[in-house]
Amino acid sequence: MTEHLLSQAPPSAAESTTRARPVVPARSSRRGSGIAEVHLDPAGFWGRRQATNAAATFQHCLDWMERLGWLANFDRVAEGSTGHERPGWQFSDSEVYKLMEGLAWEIGRTGDPRAATMLEQLTERIAAAQDSDGYLNTCFGHPGQADRYSDLEMGHELYCTGHLLQAAVARLRTHGPDRLVDVARRAADEVCDTFGAGGREGICGHPEIELGLVELGRALDEPRYVEQARLFVERRGRGLLGRIPLLGPSYFQDDVPVREADAWRGHAVRALYLSAAAVDVAVDLDDQDLLEAIRRQWGRSVERRTYITGGMGSRHQDEGFGEDWELPADRAYCETCAGIASAMVSWRLYLATGDPRYVDLMERTFVNVLATSPDEAGTAFFYANPLHQRVAGVDVLPGVENPRAEGGTRAPWFDVSCCPTNVARTLASWNTYAVAVDGDTVDLLQYAAGQVRVELGGGGTLALRVVTGYPVDGEVHVEVLEAPERPVTLRLRVPQWATGATLDSDSDSKSDSDPGPRPVGPGWAVVAAVFRPGDGIDLTLPVLPRLTWPDPRIDAVRSCVAVERGPVVLCLESVDLPQGVAVEDVRVRTAGGVRDDAPGARIDAVVVPGAAPAAASGFTGTYRSEPPPEIATESLELPLVPYHQWAQRAPSTMRVFLPTSEERA
């Protein structure tokens, strides 16, 4: 690749590629762990997913995009053979870039030569399609195509460019300047030339360019890019986008200026990418008002517009947020990409504030949305993540693109296939969200078996081994492998649900006569000490299953209860029911509590069969003049399984929130 090295920029900073990570705020002493500072045990919950992603998902995505002609779109631009017909949606370029971003992280993490070859070849193909002035898009601006930027509302050109920049950032940080970085720089320059101050006062219908610009600006130390991101963020909510049929301006957050909004609304991924970028801009430019606006929107939306899984997006129609408390279980959209986007916002807010509640939501979303999407093989995915499946899915035919949100089975590829590549790039970089460093304070944020080896702000290295079966079990053993000879503060996140958590630390024992495990409340369990190799810390999180009641204003799950086990939301699947009993006939008896059955649980229930369908019965049976009888015909103990595992055994009906029996105490 060196023969294509056109970049005049020096490597972005003194940061080593070991510390490469997606988000590097300009003004923040707190930083996330680098891509090679945390190594996950491939047998663990997250390590297994990361390994499957590396072994199968990248190639899977590449094969599909080759087969569907999304890659050949770049070749056609390079050859000058574009025309009216073009395979793929207008945003298909972005899938290629998300794959490239994922590959860059993978190379940074493992040096995988197969990934390196893949990325090199993709770089060649996309670079060849770049116009002489830096514009790069396979859907607009070439013979037989609409003019550049002629459909800012739905054209997704800047959206695609944003993903290109994010891919280049990953490459730059994990490897250094190369042709991809140069391509991105020229693309970013073209965007600034066109849309900068004094240029066209436009924004893209789908936010994303802002994220790419900020981070490329940070990585290349180019304030012009950050300023352009700021301009895009500030222009939003002022009606610059034209009217599109059937959807109002809130669809793309063009209804209210970013700093004036109180809650997320409209298309969820759009709202969340925009918010993530707004945090970046706010932090780098020290704009407390803008930062506070996104914190306020997070608070209101997480309280009233978020599912227990962390999923966001209550509506299929616009893939969007609903009104406050509008959280239907069956029609929950909860797009996988929205979960990823939510984690991106929360991560930036955590870096900006240090508040562990943001990390709590990330964990909830990682475990119950991100981990739910791919199947065990890493080659089929959920796009939507409903909390109630009324009709069992049908087996997906291999080799066919699926409608994006239908069915209760994971599909290899979708008509709109944003989720698989988004899963791929997120799993490849998952370890960068696991740990954070602020001076000589190290936060353990996500618990996964593996090793941590971080450079401290005050110099030196803290190396830890984490031994845990989390989230299936709640014992997290941390062993110090290396530490400087000065006090270091280790903070272990204690999730909000973890009432009764305890911490047992050798450093505690050293200062007292062994006090044994001490209770730690939600937030941080802090150990400040001069650590020595061999020192051990044991955090015990009570992952026993527990009942969780929804706010009564969530009408869709009134009189229902959910069961959680640690960060894992559980569900009832029809494959676990006796023959003849339907999911909709089950009422749980909460008085008996819930018993552990790792990784799931068991709960008492009764069966209340629905009325037999009467032909042409009309309203008689449906809406009645007396409360419908709830006559239990059977008592049984029901197994509940992790939601992220549902529909793995067979097509099934499923529900997370379970109606309670009238008999409950």
Place this chain on the structure above:
Amino acid sequence: MTEHLLSQAPPSAAESTTRARPVVPARSSRRGSGIAEVHLDPAGFWGRRQATNAAATFQHCLDWMERLGWLANFDRVAEGSTGHERPGWQFSDSEVYKLMEGLAWEIGRTGDPRAATMLEQLTERIAAAQDSDGYLNTCFGHPGQADRYSDLEMGHELYCTGHLLQAAVARLRTHGPDRLVDVARRAADEVCDTFGAGGREGICGHPEIELGLVELGRALDEPRYVEQARLFVERRGRGLLGRIPLLGPSYFQDDVPVREADAWRGHAVRALYLSAAAVDVAVDLDDQDLLEAIRRQWGRSVERRTYITGGMGSRHQDEGFGEDWELPADRAYCETCAGIASAMVSWRLYLATGDPRYVDLMERTFVNVLATSPDEAGTAFFYANPLHQRVAGVDVLPGVENPRAEGGTRAPWFDVSCCPTNVARTLASWNTYAVAVDGDTVDLLQYAAGQVRVELGGGGTLALRVVTGYPVDGEVHVEVLEAPERPVTLRLRVPQWATGATLDSDSDSKSDSDPGPRPVGPGWAVVAAVFRPGDGIDLTLPVLPRLTWPDPRIDAVRSCVAVERGPVVLCLESVDLPQGVAVEDVRVRTAGGVRDDAPGARIDAVVVPGAAPAAASGFTGTYRSEPPPEIATESLELPLVPYHQWAQRAPSTMRVFLPTSEERA
């Protein structure tokens, strides 16, 4: 108009224009009342709406379509000045035809000269746009436009033609052959030439042509048209339509053949227009299997996929039916047009079977969907009819097209404006659904103040005066004005909800020593007698408010109850709540019953305030480890108002299904 009379056809039948009506099955002794056989008192519930429709709605629709250029589209075709740009959706022609159909019924009912002038002028304009071979469409097939029938999936050409034929049927039956009828005949011939046996094996993405063809075939005694309708019905469900993005073939019922389906699915108006046409075809061709299929689909769908209002369509995304029991109150789509289409299906099934349950559903839908749409002035409309409004609507700006389904206020016109003209044609012909005649049996189906004067099958006339304040009060007094001197059977429909109804008839008194009122059960209250002028019949329907419980499988309204009063569904509106109390904070106490407060009711309730919103509270407050406390701070008696009146006083939040208090007995 006579100078344009090109038709060679004789008047369709010996039927007088008095008996003109929309649906005239070829094989049926039962018939609906003619447009001039029932006259509604303009002060009554339906008479008032019909008068407002005549006085205001027609002109309103005409003005909007003129202003938006939908009418000028016809002029441009006539002038040969079409181009790439064309105002309106591809189906805007159909709105003109629905208006014309409504005008034809209005002329038949009242002879209104203003309506006659309007229809005459519209006929001139649309006729001038017809191509020499009979094709008539302003969106396809002319310079600058796509080719004819080049987008059967979404082009709506045959859909538009179907509405043209229905307009011509109304004109033919209420007036006789004229230029509109001739235009329709030529258009129908072109459809048969193109899509007949041996022609192109296509269907339209939106059913409607089938309805127009059958009825025009009946009206002109042209079996070729009925046969073409049969072909279209039978071709459906065989994958003839191409794939459209994001929606599967069930969207336009192309997934399963009509006679094999068990329930309605996909786009509700499409499913229902298709089913109505299938009944027409089944009846005329004596196809019992097809008739039974639609009865089965009606039964299953009314039992499991229909709202208490009669509304159909659980999903915004595809304006479609949901799965069984998927009936969200807040996101209920319940398109006004789907309500009208449902009544069209039920009417045909009633004519075919005589089963009064079909008429029950029609009444429920008329009162709670059709009557809900227009405002008092007849110039603003609801498009969607949700059962729960979470955020009060904002005042609609006059003169602006509104998104079709948003907001809690009626809008003067919509981006997709199918509902206003559909309301107009249905109200103009509403009296044709009020009464039916089968030999010497007369069924009183819908109760409205006015006069009935029907020709009996055995000859002679039965004339009745109906005096009633129904549905506000339940007393229906029927006075015989004229009757033949032989026994006639009068059947009065007793709705399913009307437990405790009584009938008191002078003819009963004559045969016995006055027995007084006798109880009548749901179905028919029958009086068979030789009636004399002055004879009276009193039907008393218990319209006192009553509680109605939903099937527990309707998850969205678990632990909630609705209140109905006669056929009228009631609702709670925020404008009736004390300051500071939100609709979502109310729990009703069903033990105390419900008190009459005509036209609404009053019910005991308590106030359980929602938790105060906590900034950035995250999940703590939303999903809790203990059942959320339901601490009532206030008891009050709540007024409930007819759902069809909601949002008339001011923008409001609203709900039909009310959560019950935990304290309920």
